[in-house]
Amino acid sequence: MPEYTPFEMIAYTGSRVLEDETIVFVGTGLPIIASIHAQLTHAPGLGIIFEAGPLTPILEMGMPLSVGDTRACRKACYLKGLSSVFELTQRGHSDYAFIGGAQIDMYGNVNSTFEGGTYTRAQTRFPGSGGAGAMAANCEKSIIIMALEPRRFVPQLDFVTSIGFGDGSPDYRKKSGVMGSGPYRVITNEALFGFDEETKRMVLLEAAKGRTPEDIQKKVSFDLLVSPDLKEMAEPSEEDLRLLREECDPDGYFLARKLK
Amino acid sequence: MENGLSSPIQKISTLTEDATKRKKEEVFGWWGPSPEEARKTMVGKSKGLRDKRTTIKEAVGRYIKDGANIAIGGFVNTRPPVAIVHEIIRKGAKDLTLSFQSNSICPELLAGAMLLYPDHLSIRRAELAWWGYEVIGIAPLFRYLCNNGLIELDDYTNYGMSARFKAAAMGIEFLPVRDHGGSDMELVNRGIMVRSPFTGSSSYLVPACYPDVGILNVTAADMYGNCRIFGAHCTCPEIAMAACHTIVTAEQIIPNENIRTYPNLTEIPYTAVDAVIEQRFASYPGACYGFYWFDMEHILMFRSASEEFRKTGKRDALKKYYDEFIFGCETHDDFLSKLPYKTLKKIKDLDGGQPIILS
Numbered sequence: 001m002p003e004y005t006p007f008e009m010i011a012y013t014g015s016r017v018l019e020d021e022t023i024v025f026v027g028t029g030l031p032i033i034a035s036i037h038a039q040l041t042h043a044p045g046l047g048i049i050f051e052a053g054p055l056t057p058i059l060e061m062g063m064p065l066s067v068g069d070t071r072a073c074r075k076a077c078y079l080k081g082l083s084s085v086f087e088l089t090q091r092g093h094s095d096y097a098f099i100g101g102a103q104i105d106m107y108g109n110v111n112s113t114f115e116g117g118t119y120t121r122a123q124t125r126f127p128g129s130g131g132a133g134a135m136a137a138n139c140e141k142s143i144i145i146m147a148l149e150p151r152r153f154v155p156q157l158d159f160v161t162s163i164g165f166g167d168g169s170p171d172y173r174k175k176s177g178v179m180g181s182g183p184y185r186v187i188t189n190e191a192l193f194g195f196d197e198e199t200k201r202m203v204l205l206e207a208a209k210g211r212t213p214e215d216i217q218k219k220v221s222f223d224l225l226v227s228p229d230l231k232e233m234a235e236p237s238e239e240d241l242r243l244l245r246e247e248c249d250p251d252g253y254f255l256a257r258k259l260k
Numbered sequence: 261m262e263n264g265l266s267s268p269i270q271k272i273s274t275l276t277e278d279a280t281k282r283k284k285e286e287v288f289g290w291w292g293p294s295p296e297e298a299r300k301t302m303v304g305k306s307k308g309l310r311d312k313r314t315t316i317k318e319a320v321g322r323y324i325k326d327g328a329n330i331a332i333g334g335f336v337n338t339r340p341p342v343a344i345v346h347e348i349i350r351k352g353a354k355d356l357t358l359s360f361q362s363n364s365i366c367p368e369l370l371a372g373a374m375l376l377y378p379d380h381l382s383i384r385r386a387e388l389a390w391w392g393y394e395v396i397g398i399a400p401l402f403r404y405l406c407n408n409g410l411i412e413l414d415d416y417t418n419y420g421m422s423a424r425f426k427a428a429a430m431g432i433e434f435l436p437v438r439d440h441g442g443s444d445m446e447l448v449n450r451g452i453m454v455r456s457p458f459t460g461s462s463s464y465l466v467p468a469c470y471p472d473v474g475i476l477n478v479t480a481a482d483m484y485g486n487c488r489i490f491g492a493h494c495t496c497p498e499i500a501m502a503a504c505h506t507i508v509t510a511e512q513i514i515p516n517e518n519i520r521t522y523p524n525l526t527e528i529p530y531t532a533v534d535a536v537i538e539q540r541f542a543s544y545p546g547a548c549y550g551f552y553w554f555d556m557e558h559i560l561m562f563r564s565a566s567e568e569f570r571k572t573g574k575r576d577a578l579k580k581y582y583d584e585f586i587f588g589c590e591t592h593d594d595f596l597s598k599l600p601y602k603t604l605k606k607i608k609d610l611d612g613g614q615p616i617i618l619s
């Protein structure tokens with residue numbers, strides 16, 4: 001098998017998760033790359049929403065460097081502003097939210113607001129919710145990218161920015177007034193997670209080649225469930241890597257970064 | 261409607277008392293004009309088709325007052341109203357409230373001015389969804405302000421902030437939205453969870469945001485303030501119609517006849533605009549669809565000076581930036597004159613000639 005980086009594995013796995021003939025509402029970086037890759041391979045009918053306004057653009061000017069990049073508007077089918085696209089999510093037009101964050105808990109709640117200290121005097125303040133909180137609430141399913149580290153897969157978040165299944169109670173999301181069905185997949189370079197239908201807890205669905213569930217558990221600070229149907233993560237082919245490197249992110253803005 | 265309803269967020273929240281105190285104890289108050297005050301301002305304006313062209317200096321001097329709530333248009337690096345922000349920094353203003361969904365260089369420039377010259381400019385608080393540079397990194401000065409407890413925050417989602425401006429544009433007090441509930445934003449921001457009076461289901465209400473002044477850069481406008489926006493609208497139309505006063509820079513002034521030929525293309529009506537200034541590259545180093553892309557190098561230069569200040573407390577590089585590019589300039593054209601022709605050519609080429617309609 002060809003050599004690939006952790007970011008390439010995440011982008012490839014993200015692409016695999018997206019189905020054809022759906023709409024994905026993307027965050028900046030790897031979600032955009034994963035969506036472009038999906039369009040170039042198994043999901044030519046995948047539409048993309050960028051939160052500044054465009055629905056289903058043709059990204060012929062290259063990868064947008066951010067969700068507000070003017071290139072993301074190129075040849076869109078519909079282009080207004082933030083209110084319009086977020087209202088589409090409330091009404092059910094968006095199948096996937098594709099977001100990242102700094103911390104995640106076993107119920108798929110995500111923190112992207114601060115870490116350490118308190119809300120009024122945060123040790124490390126992050127940019128904030130941006131679109132993520134609204135996307136996780138109202139796109140039908142949430143896909144979350146996270147680095148597989150014990151300090152990120154935590155029992156309790158410093159701040160719940162993007163709603164998951166809350167405390168796991170069956171009516172948590174309904175009582176919160178949100179519309180989407182909630183967390184669907186969590187993507188890391190070494191493992192792919194889903195959520196148990198009953199308990200709403202995170203389940204290990206796939207582990208990278210050579211990794212056991214125990215290896216994965218060591219990098220997670222809460223107890224993981226393991227799917228009885230545990231699979232090995234598919235690896236990108238040479239053609240997938242060519243697409244990622246030459247077509248999706250040719251300047252290496254996101255794929256060539258080093259894991260911190 | 262029943263107030264004081266809550267999602268089960270308390271069951272998972274780890275927030276300490278300082279975070280939730282404001283919401284529990286403070287009686288709601290507008291962080292800017294009330295809906296009645298905003299309407300009164302609008303009613304009191306002359307509605308004639310007046311030539312509103314002026315200079316940025318004159319407009320900022322007239323409308324930006326101490327204690328003002330300033331709404332910043334654009335979205336991250338797209339159409340940020342940089343030319344107006346530079347002039348606000350030159351003029352100085354104290355105890356500002358900033359309101360925006362997601363922005364990068366504009367609030368960072370204001371934050372830097374506050375950190376260097378607190379007696380000249382200060383930000384008291386920000387109601388926002390996101391403050392950062394996306395691909396370029398976190399916003400160092402925002403992190404510094406938070407880490408030192410120098411700014412009060414009110415966190416929403418991008419839709420939440422957009423809906424708040426939209427509510428004000430609609431002349432109402434609040435809008436029900438489908439987000440924030442079940443997250444810690446429900447515990448810290450000034451929205452509230454209520455039971456729907458129709459079905460009893462949970463519904464989150466965000467308070468309208470009526471800014472004193474909206475600052476925007478748009479694609480084109482006529483001299484009366486009718487604006488066209490190509491590319492993403494961001495939340496600019498809502499902000500213009502929410503604010504008591506709106507200052508607009510336009511990359512190009514077009515004849516009123518063009519506006520009247522295609523009235524459907526008008527995104528902001530003249531009645532919502534108080535001052536219009538034709539200013540090329542008014543969002544630089546941000547992007548303006550159809551004219552120029554953002555200049556990553558310039559943003560990196562300012563960001564690295566900011567990062568040095570955050571990490572070491574050294575002010576030299578940051579001060580040099582302000583001295584050279586803001587205080588050393590009378591106008592935005594002076595600022596642009598400091599940039600090499602090749603830079604302007606490059607960002608114009610990188611836009612790729614996105615299609616806009618000026619006719």
